[in-house]
Amino acid sequence: KAGVTQTPRYLIKTRGQQVTLSCSPISGHRSVSWYQQTPGQGLQFLFEYFSETQRNKGNFPGRFSGRQFSNSRSEMNVSTLELGDSALYLCASSLGTWRQQYFGPGTRLTVT
């Protein structure tokens, strides 16, 4: 069974640009969550999607948004990039709420 896949794996953007990251969950998983990981703040929850609906959102500005498609694939968008947005962005999928989450390898975003 294929694991969670994320594309692209690495990305370099300039301050002020926007970026879209993609996540394909494990087949059959309907819940997709996004996290930001930085050396200083650790892993922080961004948002969770279930059946195309955003269930919950972490404490991040509105520049961070996401969506989920009918096949459970999810995208995360960050607009007006700032230097502090440089991080590893992780996607995790699960069968449903309250089930264990399986993480993808992440997308390493560098903002210059």
Add this chain to the structure above:
Amino acid sequence: EDQVTQSPEALRLQEGESSSLNCSYTVSGLRGLFWYRQDPGKGPEFLFTLYSAGEEKEKERLKATLTKKESFLHITAPKPEDSATYLCAVQVNLQGAQKLVFGQGTRLTINP
């Protein structure tokens, strides 16, 4: 505010030297506690889920336990391949939606 604290931040052991990692938490609406292992440049790998005080789970050289305020990850006779960052996360209920709150992790190094 939901908080998860892991100790120690870093731990260096000799091969075969057993020890324990600690995860203490202050959350409301706890639904479960998870342990993950993360290797450099990779996403977290799921290890265990614990749901109630007194519960224990084992996998090879690892054993996780849970009390009302903290969890321990015991490592028995570790090998160099056990070197990784171990992350603890608590799953909390936010108005019907789930959120994972992570600790900062314990960086474990096993010397041969």
